Amino acid sequence: MRILLVKTSSLGDVIHTLPALTDAYQQLPHLQCDWVVEEAFKEIPTWHPAVKQVIPSAVRRWRSNVKQAIRSGQWRYFKESLQQCRYDYIIDAQGLLKSALIAYQANGKRVGLNWSSAREPLASLLYHQRYAVAWNQHAVTRLRQLFAAIFDYPLPEAMPDYGIQDFFKPFKTLNTQPTVIFLHGTTWSSKQYPEAYWFILASLAVQAGLQVRLPYGNAIEQNIAEKIRGNNPEHIHLIPKGSLTDMAKELLQAQLVIGVDTGLAHLAAALNVPAITLYGATQPAWTGTVGLNQVTLQTEFACSPCLQKRCRYKESAPVYPACYAQLPPQKIWEIAQHLLTHSP
Known part of the structure; x- marks a missing residue:
């Protein structure tokens, strides 16, 4: 059986799709999957044994200059890649109009979420077959349920298996110097943990012998990382920019990861690296990290989770985003010490 999977972005969303593909691959060992994904995340599907071909999409880039995308032939080449064979199933795992339109270009039976289950209900009109999946569940669970319904097998009761452990097994080595990685970068300012708190956490980690x-992804994140490093350059280091595979290898060497709600936190969870992930503006029950030795900490603040990109709290607060005052670094470090002591 050959399928085309459309799940283009974001980093966390792409990683959330891996367990559903693992379920299907375990039920159908001869399954072959081609995966349409945003070009920035094209490495991720290659880590999974069921994926035979990755078809990079550049919708984000093309939207900024539609004429250039057409004139350069990039869109035509992309369509030809989608139409190179006939698929048994074309699965839109995103549930958006843009992903449904991508699926519409390919040859085969288009399937996805129904009107009441899709993030953008209009997308469901482009499918040949639609499935109901309840809301108010974690994204990983919803995707596993969708795949189970499409391929008609019982939803596995086992913990989610991202299917990438074998790919990364050769890169797991014993780090001679215990290491903690801070994932401080995120696109929403409402999810950014206060700089002053990172300074304290870094000091606590260094005092503990770590x-x-x-890591950093842009100039702003690099500036924050260099500020944190400035407190103790002998024991605090920046991770050079590299590929997602390089970053995964870095995460594998860490004894602990502490981060905000960002795609790399989900990558750490997929690799079963012990981690603490902080949630203020977002809801971990829907999109939190899932894996072994994962701790999610959510603030219990009046307006949390606000699901807003910027903190709009108007009252006086010791830090901003204001909700993080409930997650001081000392509290986080107590949990970190437990994970460092008891995690395999």
């Missing part, structure tokens, strides 16, 4: 490593 090296601190800091």
Whole structure:
């Protein structure tokens, strides 16, 4: 059986799709999957044994210059890649109009969420077959339920298996210097943990004999990382920019990861790296990290989770985003010490 999977973005959403594909691959060992994904995340599907071909999409880039995308032939080449064979199933796992339109270009039976289950109900009109999946569940669970309904097998009771452990097994080595990685970068300012709190966490980690490593994805994140490093450059280091595979290898060497709600936190969870992930503006019950040795901490604040990109709290607060005052670094470090002691 050959399927086309359309799940283009974001980083966390793409990772959330892996367990559903693992379920289907375990039920149908001869399954072959081609995956349409945003070009920035094209490495991720290659880590899974069921994926035979990755078809990179550049919708984000094309939307900024539609004429250029057409004139350059990029859109035509993309359509030809989608139409190179006939698929048994074309699964739109995104439930958006843009992903449904991508699925519409391919040859085969289009399937996805029904009107009441899709994030954008209009997308369901482009499918040949539609499935109901209840809301108010974690994204990983919803996707596993969708795949189970499409391929008609009982929903597995086992914990989600991202299916990438074998790919990364050769890269797991014993780090001679215990390391903690801080995932401080995120696109929403409402999810950014206060800089002053990161300074305290870094000091606590160094006092405990750990090296601190800091990734960054842009100039703003690099500036924050360098500020944190400035407190103790001997024990705090920046992770050079590289590929997602390089970042996964870095995460594998860490004894602990502490981060905000960001795509790399979900990558750490998929690799079963012990981690603490902080939630203020967002809801971990729907999109939190899922895996072994994962701790999600959510603030219990009047307006949390607000699901807003910027903190709009108007009252006086010791830090901003205001909800993070309920997650001081000392509290986080107590949990970190437990994970460092008891996690395999």
